[in-house]
Structure formats: C-alpha cells, structure tokens
Amino acid sequence: MPEARAHPYHHGDLRAALVRAGYGLALDEGPQAVTLRAVTRRAGVSPTAAYRHFANVDQLRAAVGMRALGALAGVIEAHQAALPAAHRARPRDLLTAVGDGYIAYALDNPNGFRTGLFGLLDMGHAELPEGAGDGGRTPFQLLTDALAAAAAQGSLPPDSVSSAAVHCWSSVHGFASLALLGPLRGQARHELDALGRRLVRDVVAGVLGPAS
Amino acid sequence: MPEARAHPYHHGDLRAALVRAGYGLALDEGPQAVTLRAVTRRAGVSPTAAYRHFANVDQLRAAVGMRALGALAGVIEAHQAALPAAHRARPRDLLTAVGDGYIAYALDNPNGFRTGLFGLLDMGHAELPEGAGDGGRTPFQLLTDALAAAAAQGSLPPDSVSSAAVHCWSSVHGFASLALLGPLRGQARHELDALGRRLVRDVVAGVLGPAS
DNA sequence: CACGCGATGTTCACAGCGTCAACATTAGAG
DNA sequence: CTCTAATGTTGACGCTGTGAACATCGCGTG
Numbered sequence: 001m002p003e004a005r006a007h008p009y010h011h012g013d014l015r016a017a018l019v020r021a022g023y024g025l026a027l028d029e030g031p032q033a034v035t036l037r038a039v040t041r042r043a044g045v046s047p048t049a050a051y052r053h054f055a056n057v058d059q060l061r062a063a064v065g066m067r068a069l070g071a072l073a074g075v076i077e078a079h080q081a082a083l084p085a086a087h088r089a090r091p092r093d094l095l096t097a098v099g100d101g102y103i104a105y106a107l108d109n110p111n112g113f114r115t116g117l118f119g120l121l122d123m124g125h126a127e128l129p130e131g132a133g134d135g136g137r138t139p140f141q142l143l144t145d146a147l148a149a150a151a152a153q154g155s156l157p158p159d160s161v162s163s164a165a166v167h168c169w170s171s172v173h174g175f176a177s178l179a180l181l182g183p184l185r186g187q188a189r190h191e192l193d194a195l196g197r198r199l200v201r202d203v204v205a206g207v208l209g210p211a212s
Numbered sequence: 213m214p215e216a217r218a219h220p221y222h223h224g225d226l227r228a229a230l231v232r233a234g235y236g237l238a239l240d241e242g243p244q245a246v247t248l249r250a251v252t253r254r255a256g257v258s259p260t261a262a263y264r265h266f267a268n269v270d271q272l273r274a275a276v277g278m279r280a281l282g283a284l285a286g287v288i289e290a291h292q293a294a295l296p297a298a299h300r301a302r303p304r305d306l307l308t309a310v311g312d313g314y315i316a317y318a319l320d321n322p323n324g325f326r327t328g329l330f331g332l333l334d335m336g337h338a339e340l341p342e343g344a345g346d347g348g349r350t351p352f353q354l355l356t357d358a359l360a361a362a363a364a365q366g367s368l369p370p371d372s373v374s375s376a377a378v379h380c381w382s383s384v385h386g387f388a389s390l391a392l393l394g395p396l397r398g399q400a401r402h403e404l405d406a407l408g409r410r411l412v413r414d415v416v417a418g419v420l421g422p423a424s
Numbered sequence: 425c426a427c428g429c430g431a432t433g434t435t436c437a438c439a440g441c442g443t444c445a446a447c448a449t450t451a452g453a454g
Numbered sequence: 455c456t457c458t459a460a461t462g463t464t465g466a467c468g469c470t471g472t473g474a475a476c477a478t479c480g481c482g483t484g
Contacts, residue, residue, distance in 0.1 A: 184378065
C-alpha cells in the first residue's frame with residue numbers, strides 16, 4: 001500500500017483537499033481567512049499548487065462557497081426529513097422547512113452562511129450541482145421544488161411559482177442578513193429564532209394562503 | 213488666499229477627501245477597489261496619511277459604506293418627495309416609496325449598493341448619522357418612520373412596528389441581493405423593475421392590509 | 425517491460441497590499 | 455514669537471496573489 005507515504009509528491013485529490021481546507025478555514029476564522037496561501041498551507045502544499053486546480057483565488061473561494069451552499073442544503077433537507085411522516089408530503093410543511101432550515105443554518109453557522117451567501121461577488125452558482133446537498137438539490141432548488149409541489153396540488157397558481165420563489169427567498173435571505181450583520185445583530189438567539197419562525201410562517205401564509 | 217496652494221502640506225479636510233475618493237473608487241470599480249493605497253493615491257496623498265484619520269483600512273471602508281448608505285437614503289427621500297402632494301402624507305405611499313427607492317438605488321447603482329450594504333462585515337452602523345441623507349435619516353430610519361406613521365394612523369398595531377420593519381427590510385433587501393448577484397442577476401432591467409414593484413406592493417399589502 | 429509525455433507539485437521572483445516607526449512640516453495656543 | 459501637537463512623508467516589514475522555470479511522477483504507448 002504505497003498510499004500511506006508521508007508526503008507523496010502527488011497528492012491524489014488536491015482539489016477536494018483544498019476546498020475542504022478552505023471551508024474549514026472559513027468556519028474557524030471567517031470568510032476573509034480563505035486566502036490562497038492560508039488554504040494551501042493548511043493542506044500542506046505549496047501556494048502555487050492551487051493553480052493546477054483553480055485559475056485564481058476567486059475560483060477557489062467560489063468552490064469553497066459552493067461547499068457552504070451544499071451544507072446549507074443539507075440542513076434544509078434535514079429539516080424536511082424531520083417532519084412528522086404525515087406532514088412530509090405537504091407542500092406547506094416542506095416550504096416552511098426550507099425557511100426554517102435556511103435561518104437555522106445562518107444562525108447556527110454564521111461563518112458558513114457568510115461564506116456561501118455573501119462574499120462571492122458573483123454567485124450565478126445557485127443552480128450548479130456543486131452547491132447541492134446529499135439529495136442533489138441546491139438550496140434554491142429545494143425552495144422551488146416545494147413551491148412546484150404546492151402548485152401541483154393547486155394551492156398556488158402555476159405561473160406564480162417563480163415570483164413566489166423570489167418572495168420567499170428575498171424575505172428569508174434578507175432576514176438572515178439582518179440578523180447576522182444588520183440592525184438585528186446582537187439580538188438574543190431565542191429572540192431571533194422567534195422572529196425567524198414568525199417571519200417564515202407569515203411568508204408561507206402570504207404565498208399559500210392562511211394555514212388551514 | 214493661501215488656500216490655492218498646489219500641494220499644501222496640510223490638506224485641510226483629508227478625512228472627507230479620503231471618503232469621497234473611496235466612494236468614487238467604489239462607484240467606478242466596485243467595493244473591492246476600495247483599498248487604502250488606492251484611496252490615498254486618488255486623494256494625492258501618501259498611504260500612511262490615512263492613519264491620521266482612520267485606525268485601519270476597515271474603518272476607512274466603513275466610512276465609505278456610510279457614504280453609500282447616505283446616497284441610498286437620498287434616493288429614498290427623493291422617491292417620497294416625488295409623490296403627488298395629496299399622497300405625500302399617506303403612510304402607505306411613504307412606505308411604498310421606501311421600498312421603490314431602495315430597489316431603484318440598488319438596480320441603478322449596483323456598486324454603490326454593494327458598497328453600503330454588503331462588504332462591511334459588521335454594519336451596526338445602520339442607525340449612525342453618517343449613513344443619513346439630506347433629511348438626516350438613515351434608510352432604516354426612513355422605513356421605521358413610515359411604519360410609525362402608519363401605526364399612528366391606526367393601520368398597524370403599534371407593537372407590530374418592529375416586526376413589520378424586519379419584514380419589509382428583509383423582503384426588499386433580499387430582493388435587491390438576488391437581483392444583483394443571485395439567481396435573478398442577468399434578468400432584463402424592466403423585468404427586475406416589474407418584479408420589484410410587485411414585491412414592494414405585496415409586502416406593503418401584507419403589512420398594512422390590502423390597498424383601499 | 426521500458427519509455428516518455430502530460431499532469432501535478434515546488435522553487436524563486438515580483439508587485440501590491442496594510443501597517444509600524446521615525447521623521448518633516450505646519451497650524452495655532454500660550 | 456515660540457513650542458507643541460496635529461498632520462503628512464519616508465522607509466521598511468511581512469503578508470498576499472500570481473507568473474516562469476523546474477522537479478517529480480502516473481500512465482498510456484510502443
């Protein structure tokens with residue numbers, strides 16, 4: 001088994017190792033710590049090695065951001081999976097879980113959230129598979145999936161799906177931003193949880209109509 | 213008039229000049245161009261001169277962000293001032309103007325918006341007077357003012373003002389984020405305008421009830 | 425099985441960045 | 455008028471991202 005070499009010249013899967021190192025750095029010290037040299041240092045490799053896998057530091061950061069997005073998708077999926085079995089097929093509950101999961105990830109993991117959702121100045125990546133969770137869907141796709149299910153069930157006009165998606169994401173993402181660095185920052189955690197739950201339910205009611 | 217010296221050793225009001233230079237740089241090349249050396253260069257001064265007015269580059273950036281916030285407040289005030297005289301005292305219209313102005317500034321001036329609203333990793337500044345427009349109110353204050361007026365008039369329970377503020381800002385700020393760098397980026401401008409107008413009116417209706 | 429070429433990683437170098445310490449200039453208080 | 459504190463400059467340091475040249479190695483070809 002030659003794989004156990006202390007420092008094999010060829011790493012094996014350096015790209016993945018760099019992204020992992022970058023994400024770790026982001027969680028530990030915040031997005032601004034994700035520097036090319038710091039990442040390669042943590043991966044135990046020379047700085048320029050990164051250039052075999054990324055054109056520049058921005059692409060490295062984008063990849064790290066994708067990983068954070070995937071983690072967010074995982075939390076959302078977990079919230080959906082945690083629904084009582086009887087509710088797991090209800091679009092309203094799926095949608096609520098998307099919002100709750102989104103906010104929970106942001107509040108539990110501010111550095112991760114900022115890494116995935118701020119910082120990357122062009123995130124056209126919201127639909128790329130790298131940002132997906134275990135279920136293979138990105139956070140934005142989980143949202144539109146829930147809305148599409150609601151439309152299929154008739155609780156939402158089909159041609160309102162996309163504007164409803166804008167509505168939902170705007171509210172929830174905006175809330176997370178405000179809670180992390182806006183005027184709400186500093187509010188006690190249970191306060192933010194309560195505000196967030198209320199916001200999500202209001203938004204869902206606004207989109208699907210009042211709960212039955 | 214000794215003030216007309218070509219390069220007086222003492223600048224006069226370097227702090228303001230630096231903030232102005234930084235804001236110009238941000239508008240021209242984006243927030244990431246606001247670097248200490250670039251700003252001092254544009255102001256025609258040595259790099260370390262900035263340290264007589266800012267403890268570090270982050271504080272310089274924060275000051276530039278405040279200026280952008282002030283510009284945003286100005287646009288909102290202009291939208292309110294542009295209301296037909298008969299509507300200018302209606303809380304509903306004032307509130308709508310806040311949302312429309314916010315979105316208009318973001319779409320018209322993406323670099324300015326990003327400078328003021330992203331980037332600065334801790335913006336506890338939302339209430340500081342430096343972020344105010346000509347009217348002396350920050351964007352967030354213009355929002356809460358409009359909501360307070362609505363409450364005073366009875367169209368909103370007084371104890372809902374703060375949660376309504378969260379609602380409104382979340383939606384509008386989230387929308388601007390999505391439009392500038394999220395999945396909506398790339399959409400045609402008139403599309404974004406239409407989506408934004410619709411969103412603002414829906415949000416206002418959600419907060420104050422359907423339009424009379 | 426040997427070879428060699430392309431992929432991957434390293435070394436060295438450079439310019440730009442933020443910041444500190446030491447120094448220069450000047451406005452304004454006494 | 456003088457001295458001091460405020461303000462601006464110079465020079466240096468270690469950090470950053472990145473390019474060019476070189477080293478090592480896996481793997482497909484002969």
